[in-house]
Amino acid sequence: MCACRADSTSVHFPAEQRQHLGPLKPVELVFSGVSVTVNRRRILRDVSGVVRPGELLAVMGPSGCGKTTLLNALSGRCRLDSGSIRLNRECLNKKWKRRICYVLQQDIFFTDLTLRQTLEYAARLRLPDSMSYTQKMQHVDHIIDVLDLESCQDTIIGDYLERGLSGGEKKRANIACELLTNPSLMLLDEPTSGLDSHAAYSLMSNLKNYAETSGKTVVVTVHQPSSQIFHMFDKLLLLCNGQTAYFGAVNKVVDFFNGIGLSVMPHYNPADFILEQVKGSDELRERIISASRQARNQPDYPQELLPDFVPNSICDNKYMYQESRLQSNGHISSSRCPSCPPVHISCAHAHAHAGNPQRPSLCVSSVTEKQSVYTAVDCNCRIREDEGRSLWTDNQSHGSTSSSGDDELSWPTSFWTQFKVLSQRNFQEARPRMLSKLNWIQTVGLGVLAGLLWFQLERKEEALHDIQGWMFFSTTYWMLFAHFGALSSFPPEREVINKERLSGAYRLSAYYLAKMVGELPLTMTLPAVYHVISYPMLGFHSPSVFLTLLAFLLLNTIVAQSVGFFVGASCMDMQVSITISALYTLATQLFGGYLATNISPWLKWLQYLSMVHYAYQNMQIVEFSEGSPIMCAPQSKFEICANQTSIPVEEILKVQGANLPLWANTLVLLLFLLVFRVLGYVVLRYFRRPK
Numbered sequence: 001m002c003a004c005r006a007d008s009t010s011v012h013f014p015a016e017q018r019q020h021l022g023p024l025k026p027v028e029l030v031f032s033g034v035s036v037t038v039n040r041r042r043i044l045r046d047v048s049g050v051v052r053p054g055e056l057l058a059v060m061g062p063s064g065c066g067k068t069t070l071l072n073a074l075s076g077r078c079r080l081d082s083g084s085i086r087l088n089r090e091c092l093n094k095k096w097k098r099r100i101c102y103v104l105q106q107d108i109f110f111t112d113l114t115l116r117q118t119l120e121y122a123a124r125l126r127l128p129d130s131m132s133y134t135q136k137m138q139h140v141d142h143i144i145d146v147l148d149l150e151s152c153q154d155t156i157i158g159d160y161l162e163r164g165l166s167g168g169e170k171k172r173a174n175i176a177c178e179l180l181t182n183p184s185l186m187l188l189d190e191p192t193s194g195l196d197s198h199a200a201y202s203l204m205s206n207l208k209n210y211a212e213t214s215g216k217t218v219v220v221t222v223h224q225p226s227s228q229i230f231h232m233f234d235k236l237l238l239l240c241n242g243q244t245a246y247f248g249a250v251n252k253v254v255d256f257f258n259g260i261g262l263s264v265m266p267h268y269n270p271a272d273f274i275l276e277q278v279k280g281s282d283e284l285r286e287r288i289i290s291a292s293r294q295a296r297n298q299p300d301y302p303q304e305l306l307p308d309f310v311p312n313s314i315c316d317n318k319y320m321y322q323e324s325r326l327q328s329n330g331h332i333s334s335s336r337c338p339s340c341p342p343v344h345i346s347c348a349h350a351h352a353h354a355g356n357p358q359r360p361s362l363c364v365s366s367v368t369e370k371q372s373v374y375t376a377v378d379c380n381c382r383i384r385e386d387e388g389r390s391l392w393t394d395n396q397s398h399g400s401t402s403s404s405g406d407d408e409l410s411w412p413t414s415f416w417t418q419f420k421v422l423s424q425r426n427f428q429e430a431r432p433r434m435l436s437k438l439n440w441i442q443t444v445g446l447g448v449l450a451g452l453l454w455f456q457l458e459r460k461e462e463a464l465h466d467i468q469g470w471m472f473f474s475t476t477y478w479m480l481f482a483h484f485g486a487l488s489s490f491p492p493e494r495e496v497i498n499k500e501r502l503s504g505a506y507r508l509s510a511y512y513l514a515k516m517v518g519e520l521p522l523t524m525t526l527p528a529v530y531h532v533i534s535y536p537m538l539g540f541h542s543p544s545v546f547l548t549l550l551a552f553l554l555l556n557t558i559v560a561q562s563v564g565f566f567v568g569a570s571c572m573d574m575q576v577s578i579t580i581s582a583l584y585t586l587a588t589q590l591f592g593g594y595l596a597t598n599i600s601p602w603l604k605w606l607q608y609l610s611m612v613h614y615a616y617q618n619m620q621i622v623e624f625s626e627g628s629p630i631m632c633a634p635q636s637k638f639e640i641c642a643n644q645t646s647i648p649v650e651e652i653l654k655v656q657g658a659n660l661p662l663w664a665n666t667l668v669l670l671l672f673l674l675v676f677r678v679l680g681y682v683v684l685r686y687f688r689r690p691k
């Protein structure tokens with residue numbers, strides 16, 4: 001692994017891993033006339049640009065000028081008012097959205113996992129099943145090595161409560177997660193923010209090398225790059241109030257500003273200079289924007305951005321693009337253009353035209369490994385070397401998008417792999433939260449307290465209310481614990497899931513099932529501990545009753561968790577979800593059958609919506625029918641005590657107006673479980689889709 005880093009700082013995948021990661025498909029990104037309105041405010045106006053494979057485009061501009069909005073648009077995360085976004089001349093569609101790697105400005109992770117665990121789970125989820133576990137782990141090692149993350153790989157991600165990775169390390173971790181899949185197009189929002197100048201330079205040179213040696217298309221937004229970093233960019237898109245102030249080669253931006261009478265002082269960082277200009281007076285900004293519009297008439301303006309360019313009719317265009325292979329003899333042979341004979345160009349030839357002999361080119365790197373490279377071939381079958389870079393459009397796939405579409409939309413891993421990995425991750429991520437030291441103390445403390453409060457109860461009518469009190473307290477306490485636990489865990493988890501769903505990492509159904517299964521042992525641990533402590537202290541010793549009561553306590557807890565998850569998934573606002581939850585759980589207690597027994601007939605139906613009602617009834621049915629009999633008091637309030645010495649369970653329940661048998665209560669609880677789990681899924685699937 002270290003050898004990789006020694007000979008190159010770029011991400012260079014070993015041949016056998018590249019084979020699993022799928023064919024290298026460079027992407028040409030063309031966005032034209034993009035206008036975006038957010039909340040009735042026009043953020044972007046007629047923004048255009050082209051980025052070719054191997055190029056690094058920097059999007060710059062003052063804060064709030066629309067850089068992030070542009071990346072959101074390019075990744076398909078916001079609607080365009082007008083304009084188009086094309087990748088290899090295909091409109092941005094679901095297939096492409098999944099292929100784009102978008103490194104967000106915010107670093108969204110599960111904060112309790114270490115960096116290595118985070119990357120390992122990402123690799124297991126996002127790298128294809130055809131790769132073995134060992135190969136995936138090797139891949140993780142390689143990425144960690146390339147991004148210089150060895151020293152912090154076992155540090156937790158952390159948050160403001162518990163410190164973990166530094167800001168710069170988090171940023172690199174964010175990029176590492178995306179690099180794992182060897183994406184063809186990378187969009188990075190402020191990758192250098194929070195990094196010191198050395199770290200920023202090192203990161204940008206990694207990206208630059210990555211773009212050039214692997215034919216990747218990279219778009220980054222940057223605030224105020226150093227002069228060194230600025231000159232690494234191939235192209236610059238300068239935004240000013242959501243409009244294009246400059247689009248073109250970085251090495252021509254100074255000439256552009258000179259052309260409108262704004263000269264950069266010697267030894268001045270051009271990046272600082274141009275940012276100062278676009279932050280200038282309204283009049284100055286208008287001048288720059290109108291000069292940028294004029295520049296569209298220049299001959300070197302990309303033809304793809306011209307209004308009369310027809311993107312779909314490839315043969316009307318000057319160039320067809322074809323995939324070629326770099327062979328061990330150093331020749332590039334093409335095989336995909338049906339109308340052209342195989343093309344052979346030598347590396348030396350390609351170099352000679354590359355213009356920049358220092359720039360690492362595809363031909364330079366290990367010619368012994370067969371490597372895909374991409375050349376543009378015009379309709380007369382002449383090679384176009386496009387400044388040493390290459391373009392690719394699978395013109396054959398244009399005609400057969402639909403047939404290949406299914407493959408493109410298929411998931412990287414099977415449902416079973418996703419379920420297995422996500423269950424493990426859910427378990428690992430939720431364990432510190434659900435079984436925290438504080439939760440243990442709370443559970444053991446309350447178990448002991450409840451045991452002491454209802455210690456060694458006698459089986460007689462006088463103690464009946466206390467026995468019921470323990471049951472009611474147990475069911476309501478665990479209902480609240482599970483409900484609010486699920487509710488509070490959801491908002492941070494939602495962000496991670498949305499990010500992963502947007503990148504097409506896994507099916508929602510696999511996540512959802514894995515969440516249920518992965519957290520199940522954790523959900524059941526604490527109520528079981530409470531029950532083990534408190535129930536024997538009551539003085540009851542029937543093992544079968546002990547186990548059956550435990551089963552109902554656990555069922556009640558899982559049902560409450562489902563309701564909490566559903567409310568958490570439905571409400572985006574935490575305050576709203578807390579209010580709804582408080583209303584529902586308190587009403588559930590009121591109608592549970594313990595606090596109020598003489599409920600008016602017109603309100604009585606509400607008890608059937610109370611999950612506690614069913615669990616509490618079942619616990620009474622089991623305790624009072626299977627356990628030792630409850631002896632009548634000398635002055636009993638039960639009429640039946642006139643004829644017998646003990647109180648049957650039916651008489652106890654009749655007082656509460658409950659009449660459903662054990663199996664019916666159990667069935668209703670199971671229906672609660674099923675309905676709320678399904679509703680939670682439906683909400684995530686259809687109403688809270690990530691945008």
Ligand SMILES: Nc1ncnc2c1ncn2[C@@H]1O[C@H](COP(=O)(O)OP(=O)(O)OP(=O)(O)O)[C@@H](O)[C@H]1O
Binds near residue numbers: 039062063064066
């Ligand atoms: N959802 C939204 N609702 C209202 N205004 C928004 C929304 N999203 C973005 N904006 C506004 O759009 C403008 C551009 O936002 P954007 O985040 O794209 O800017 P930026 O150039 O990336 O800024 P920075 O460099 O500070 O990150 C800002 O003025 C912002 O307030």
